[in-house]
Amino acid sequence: MVTSTYHVKGMTCGHCVNSVSAEVGAIPGVSDVQVDLATGQVTVTSESPLDTGTVRAAVDEAGYDLVEA
Template sequence: MTSTTYQVKGMTCGHCVNSVSTEIGAIAGVSDVQVDLAAGRVTVTSEAPLDLATVRAAVDEAGYDLVAA
C-alpha cells in the first residue's frame, strides 16, 4: 500500500469533498480517499503509486484543480 497527499484548489464544501472523493475513489487500485477540506489536501491510499495524470484527470472531472502532489 502507498499513500500520497495532493493539494486541490477550489474545494469549499461537503459537496466538493464528495465529488473529489468519488472521482478519485473510482481510480483502479484506490482503497481510501481522505479529504482535509480546510487545508485543501486529499490523501489517497492505493495498492501501488498512482499516475499523476490519472489523478489530475479525476480531480478535473470533479471540477477542481490539482495544484501539487
C-alpha cells in the same frame, strides 16, 4: 499499500469533498481517499503508486484543480 498526498484548489463545501472523493476513489487500485476541506489536502491510499496525470484527470472531472507540489 502506498499513501500519496495531493493539494486540490477550489473546494469550498461538503459537496466538493464528496465529488473529489468519488472521482479519485474510482481510480483502479485506490482503497481510501481522505479529503481535508480546510487545507485542500487529499490523501489517497492505493495498491501501487498512482500516475499524477490520472489523479489530475479525476480531480478535473470533479470540477477542481490539482496543484503541483
